[in-house]
Amino acid sequence: xxxxxxxxxxxKQIPPGRVSTYTHLALALGDKRAKRAVKETLDAFHDSTPxxxxxxxxxxxxxxxxxxxxxxxxxxxxxxxTAIQKYKEIVFHDFTTTYPLKTLRKKQLLLQRFLIxxxxxxxxxxxxGVDVSYQGRDAxxxxxxxxxxxxxxxxxxxxxxxxxxxxxxxxxxxRELPIIKHLMKNITPPSLLLLDGHGISHPHHFGLASHxxxxxxxxxxxxxxxxxCGTVSLQNAKHDFAPLIHQGKKVGWALWPHGTQKPIFVSxxxxxxxxxxxxxxxxxxxxxxxxxxxxxxxxxQKKK
DNA sequence: GCGACAG
DNA sequence: ATCTTGTCGC
Numbered sequence: 001x002x003x004x005x006x007x008x009x010x011x012k013q014i015p016p017g018r019v020s021t022y023t024h025l026a027l028a029l030g031d032k033r034a035k036r037a038v039k040e041t042l043d044a045f046h047d048s049t050p051x052x053x054x055x056x057x058x059x060x061x062x063x064x065x066x067x068x069x070x071x072x073x074x075x076x077x078x079x080x081x082t083a084i085q086k087y088k089e090i091v092f093h094d095f096t097t098t099y100p101l102k103t104l105r106k107k108q109l110l111l112q113r114f115l116i117x118x119x120x121x122x123x124x125x126x127x128x129g130v131d132v133s134y135q136g137r138d139a140x141x142x143x144x145x146x147x148x149x150x151x152x153x154x155x156x157x158x159x160x161x162x163x164x165x166x167x168x169x170x171x172x173x174x175r176e177l178p179i180i181k182h183l184m185k186n187i188t189p190p191s192l193l194l195l196d197g198h199g200i201s202h203p204h205h206f207g208l209a210s211h212x213x214x215x216x217x218x219x220x221x222x223x224x225x226x227x228x229c230g231t232v233s234l235q236n237a238k239h240d241f242a243p244l245i246h247q248g249k250k251v252g253w254a255l256w257p258h259g260t261q262k263p264i265f266v267s268x269x270x271x272x273x274x275x276x277x278x279x280x281x282x283x284x285x286x287x288x289x290x291x292x293x294x295x296x297x298x299x300x301q302k303k304k
Numbered sequence: 305g306c307g308a309c310a311g
Numbered sequence: 312a313t314c315t316t317g318t319c320g321c
Binding site: 033132169175176196203207222224265 | 310311
């Protein structure tokens, strides 16, 4: 799903003499969570695509930027200072759309039925780690495989690819799935895969690590540097970890490797139990970030 | 109640 | 994630 292109086609629907807002476009994409992504996408890429980006403004009718103001005035839109006059009368929100994000959410929930949250792996030899970095729409992904017991480096691979989906909270999978799928082609499957993001500690219990685990059919664990949902149960904390609770259910752990100030958040992806996910994450931590992920991150940075 | 929200 | 320099501390 090329969401950038889908967004561009929505923007093209705004007629001259009318304006729309980041939020209305996000709703037309299917989720108001996409508001930030809409703004960032138009700000960053409007130069490289022929769309009337200047007709998209803030929800309050305020205009940021001289260039946008000038272009709107050329279309006879009355502006006083930074505010559009009678802006509510010219706001366009009657988009023709199929709400692609709603469709993706449904697919996410269908796949979630295949999720297994028990230890369902036979061996534990090779631990893989995947990380992706970006410069504009250019994505670099790296895979690092290490021996679970000796921590010896076993394999690495990096690839480059164009991204067709912006970052939207809770839809991270759809940004990174294409490049990670490509990255994992023709690779000896590891016993288990570490991913940069959440597993079941996700509003719909199906974050990046869970989604990729199911799609690739590989046991997986999510390692996140920030919380997406839930709270850390500090009253149940042990020396270096505490359970992560979301809607009354345990969905992962906050882990402080080697007494670090800021924890990492560990959650089962697929075919791994809660206790096992914590144990493996802890065992792979030489620094704050588990070693296969840390090495993968360094590789993607070097590739740019 | 409202808003924010992994990377 | 990315934009970015020096700097405080083990």
